Amino acid sequence: MCQGNKNSVKTFPPETEAELWARALLIAQCTLGDLAATVSMTVPKDFRREKGFIGQLLERVLGATAGNLSKPDFTQLGIELKTLPLNPNGQPKESTYVSIVPLMSRDRLSWRNCDLYQKLRHILWIPYCFDKALDPEHWRIGSPILWSPSAEDEAVLRADWEELMGLVQMGQLDQINARLGEYLQIRPKAMNAKVRTEGLGNNGECVRTSPRGFYLRPSFTAKILARS
DNA sequence: GCGTGATCATGG
DNA sequence: CCATGATCACGC
Numbered sequence: 062m063c064q065g066n067k068n069s070v071k072t073f074p075p076e077t078e079a080e081l082w083a084r085a086l087l088i089a090q091c092t093l094g095d096l097a098a099t100v101s102m103t104v105p106k107d108f109r110r111e112k113g114f115i116g117q118l119l120e121r122v123l124g125a126t127a128g129n130l131s132k133p134d135f136t137q138l139g140i141e142l143k144t145l146p147l148n149p150n151g152q153p154k155e156s157t158y159v160s161i162v163p164l165m166s167r168d169r170l171s172w173r174n175c176d177l178y179q180k181l182r183h184i185l186w187i188p189y190c191f192d193k194a195l196d197p198e199h200w201r202i203g204s205p206i207l208w209s210p211s212a213e214d215e216a217v218l219r220a221d222w223e224e225l226m227g228l229v230q231m232g233q234l235d236q237i238n239a240r241l242g243e244y245l246q247i248r249p250k251a252m253n254a255k256v257r258t259e260g261l262g263n264n265g266e267c268v269r270t271s272p273r274g275f276y277l278r279p280s281f282t283a284k285i286l287a288r289s
Numbered sequence: 290g291c292g293t294g295a296t297c298a299t300g301g
Numbered sequence: 302c303c304a305t306g307a308t309c310a311c312g313c
Contacts (some may be wrong), residue, residue: 113294
């Protein structure tokens with residue numbers, strides 16, 4: 062980690078959705094290097110040791126406030142910030158992490174009240190071109206997308222969530238893999254495969270298992286892009 | 290250790 | 302080729 066990033070500047074949080082949107086429009090077409098300079102950060106040459114850099118850069122530039130709380134980044138506005146890496150062909154390159162999977166929840170869950178939905182209900186997408194042929198400082202930010210799931214999106218997301226959380230709550234952790242779910246999938250979310258946390262066994266008892274997260278498939282974020 | 294930000298690296 | 306499973310850094 063370079064010294065410049067430790068001392069980087071934070072932007073004041075936007076007070077309204079319109080203000081956030083205006084800021085997002087202002088940075089469209091900027092390079093990561095230009096943006097980083099405005100908040101005294103330095104763009105890494107590769108992301109092997111700084112995978113979250115671009116997300117943290119955009120949090121600073123746009124004035125996100127939630128830190129590591131399980132809340133939308135712009136808490137007062139209820140808006141989640143997500144960067145979206147695109148291949149040079151304009152398609153999403155990676156899945157999008159959304160939230161941690163609550164592996165110990167035994168209570169009946171409500172879709173509209175779950176952490177996952179609270180983040181999915183309103184997202185500011187910031188696409189950028191992930192081009193291995195260029196140094197990351199020259200990668201360009203694209204046009205922002207302020208998105209909420211359509212009724213059809215929500216129906217699929219909710220069905221995926223119900224299927225996946227059904228397995229979690231029934232203690233069927235060993236049946237969960239990233240192939241399940243049409244738009245949403247569950248994948249490991251930890252420093253490494255040895256990390257353990259508590260989950261539910263098939264008799265409702267506590268078992269040790271790996272932490273997992275909910276991710277949106279690239280095929281779904283591609284639909285969001287195509288529609289915008 | 291957990292949740293935030295994600296991308297890496299390899300097997301199918 | 303690309304999705305799955307694995308991995309990296311930070312704040313607290």
